Each structure stands twice: as structure tokens, then as C-alpha cells.
Amino acid sequence: MYDRTFGTEWNELTREEAVRRAFALGVAAGVGNGRSAELDRVMEAFPSAYDRSLVELAYDEGRTKALNATDDADDPEEVWETLVDAAGTPRESPVGAALPGAITGLTLTRPPREGPPSSLDLPSMLRK
Template sequence: MYDRTFGTEWDELSREEAVRRAFALGVAEGVGNRRSDELDRVMEAFPGAYDRTLVELAYDEGRTKALDAAGDADGPEEVWDALVDGEGLPRGPPARDALPGAITNLTLTQPPREGLPSSLDFPSMLRK
């Protein structure tokens, strides 16, 4: 499934492409394929710990989603089609889903609030 969608003939990857591939590799393992050497190649393309962590998180998220979806599907192809489209794009955003709960709960990932910051707002006891 992975080889058919992505192929393994590449020399360089962008961070976004690496995350997409890692997610797909996780989905492939989640439906019964063995862990591919391709994941190691993708990770070796990035020497920095930050990029490698993103790749690992995307892989784990793909694997987790595939394992969750496998119970409701009729086979590996159906799980793959439900999670990865024909162009290799995840059907859901892997980067946001791959973030640990502590990070996603931070206000950095939320849109800004409307109005005054709470530190400049009147306390409730001063409102009528």
C-alpha cells in the first residue's frame, strides 16, 4: 500500500512530506505490515531531534488510527483508504493529532480570544 502510493525512490524530503510518509507508514504497520526500513530512511533524512520527533509522532498517530479503525473495517485496504487518500495525504491532520495532550491543551494552539485580556478585564464583583 505504502509503496504503491508513495514509492521509495527519493533523495530529499521536506518536513511536511516526511510527516505524511511517516503517518502512512504507521497506518501500514497498523493494518499488519511489518515495520518498514523506509521509516528509518525518513528519520535519517533529518539530523535534528525536533524533526525526528515530529516524524515519530506522525508514525505513532498513523499506527494508532489504523489499529482503532481495523475493528470496523473489512480489511487492510479499507483501513488504508479511510486514513490515506490516493495522493498519500492523510484524511485527517496528523501533525495536530500527533501532538501530545499537554501541548494541544496550551493556548498556543488555540485561536486568539476576542476582547480584552483577562488581566485587564474587570473582576466579576465590579460588574453590575
């Protein structure tokens, strides 16, 4: 599935492409293909620990989604089609894979709210 969609003939990857590939490798592993040597190759393309951790998070996210999807479908091809389109793009945004849950839960990923201060979200301890 992965080889058919992406191929393994590449020399350089952008961070976005690496996250997409790692997500797809995770999906392939979740449907029974096992951990691929391609994942190690993708991770080695980036010297920084931060980029490698993003790739590993994307892999884990893809694998988790595939394992959850196998509850609804038994056919690995069907699970693959549910999670990855023909171009190799995850059907759901891999942002969850690229950012840890603690960060995505914070307001850093949301745009600032507009309006007077009374309409802003404040912790209950700051309200009268």
C-alpha cells in the same frame, strides 16, 4: 499500500512530507505490514532530534489510528482508504501527530480571543 502511493525513490524530504510519509507508514504497520525500513530512512533524512521525534510521533499516530480502525473494518485496503487518500495525504490532519498532546491542549495552538477581559478564559482561582 505505502509503496504504491508514495514510492521510495526520493533524495530529500520536507518536514511536512516526512510527517505525511511517517503517518502512512504507521497506518501500513497498523494493518499488519510491520515496521518498514523506509521509516528509518525517513528519520535519517533529518539530523535534528526534534524533527526525528516529529516523524516518530506521526508514525505512532498513524499506527494507533489504523489499529482503532481495524475494529470497524477487517480489510487492510479499506483501513488504508479510510485514513489515507490516493495522493498520500492523511484524511485527518496530522497535526495531532506533529504536536504532542500536551502542546495541542494548550492555548498556543488557538488564536487569541477578542473582546473585553471579562470574556476571556481565566482559571477559577483568578475569578472573584
